[in-house]
Amino acid sequence: MNHRKTLFIINPNANMGQAWRQAADLRPIMEEYGGADWAGSVYPTHAIELAKKAVEDDYELVIAGGGDGTVHEVVNAIMEFPKDKRPALGVLPLGSGNDFSYSAGMDPNPAKALRQIFEGSESWVDIGKVEDDRGRTEYFDNTVGIGFDAIVTIHSHKMPWVRGLTMYVLAVLKTIFLNHNPIGVDITMDGDNKFQEKLIMFTLCNGGREGGGFHLYPEAKTGDGIFNYITVPNVSRLMMLRFIPMFMSGSHLKHPKVKFGDFKDMVVESDSAMFIHIDGEVFSGFTSNLRKIKVTMEHEAIRVVS
Numbered sequence: 001m002n003h004r005k006t007l008f009i010i011n012p013n014a015n016m017g018q019a020w021r022q023a024a025d026l027r028p029i030m031e032e033y034g035g036a037d038w039a040g041s042v043y044p045t046h047a048i049e050l051a052k053k054a055v056e057d058d059y060e061l062v063i064a065g066g067g068d069g070t071v072h073e074v075v076n077a078i079m080e081f082p083k084d085k086r087p088a089l090g091v092l093p094l095g096s097g098n099d100f101s102y103s104a105g106m107d108p109n110p111a112k113a114l115r116q117i118f119e120g121s122e123s124w125v126d127i128g129k130v131e132d133d134r135g136r137t138e139y140f141d142n143t144v145g146i147g148f149d150a151i152v153t154i155h156s157h158k159m160p161w162v163r164g165l166t167m168y169v170l171a172v173l174k175t176i177f178l179n180h181n182p183i184g185v186d187i188t189m190d191g192d193n194k195f196q197e198k199l200i201m202f203t204l205c206n207g208g209r210e211g212g213g214f215h216l217y218p219e220a221k222t223g224d225g226i227f228n229y230i231t232v233p234n235v236s237r238l239m240m241l242r243f244i245p246m247f248m249s250g251s252h253l254k255h256p257k258v259k260f261g262d263f264k265d266m267v268v269e270s271d272s273a274m275f276i277h278i279d280g281e282v283f284s285g286f287t288s289n290l291r292k293i294k295v296t297m298e299h300e301a302i303r304v305v306s
Helices: 018-025 027-032 046-056 068-078 099-103 110-119 148-156 164-178 237-249
Strands: 006-010 037-040 061-066 088-093 122-132 137-140 143-147 183-189 193-205 227-233 259-263 266-270 276-278 281-284 292-305
Touching (some): 006 018, 006 046, 018 061, 061 068, 068 088, 068 099, 068 137, 088 110, 122 281, 143 148, 164 237
Parallel strands (some): 061 088, 088 292
Antiparallel strands (some): 122 137, 122 292, 143 276, 193 227
């Protein structure tokens, strides 16, 4: 029996509209554990508003039902409050990617994942914050992509006829052939570790997977107090094609062209506009001229039930 005051926030449009049907099938399981209040998000950022209201109304557990975008919005809402006011987070994988759910150890089957939420234990996860040179801030729970995988994200959002890993693979191929544009970056990590490089791809990882099946940093742990990064230099289009199966298996970290490491805070400055995604949501798109971001961590920021 669940004795916590619980709100279930569902994005009915997740996974091409399949989330609502799946969630409706889960109602008997919720009732079995004492029930929950339901709220549906109907437009972008609506889940932020719903989750903020949940915190203000003293909900003890907020379940994000949808994909990584829904989790991202709920996390951004919860992080607006002091740590002692933040409710526990449940992640119900009803989206196309479900990457943070994977990193949190949730079962990919929604019915089993829901039982995990009600029967499982809480563990702390780290949350990152991105601040740009205009003072805009946004939190992330999984990954931040600069360059290649951000452009993949932009293209994937324009492919409503496919979903899941197939959508991301098609977007990867489109990016390789149409947007093979390296950027020069100056990177400062943890205050004094600096390097300059020309990069095609630069990804910051709290979780280890993105795009529904690309294992960019398989050993990443969401609560270990460190973030990880990978860089891919200005390689050829053919080399990027060869990297695709490596990214999917996680074996790319053995390739001499790929650099990786860990950090807690970072400043990134570029010689041209940076395209950026945060948890699969576009932070800086093709019309942006963003040149600088700062990334920081709050260790053990949110309790996740799994």
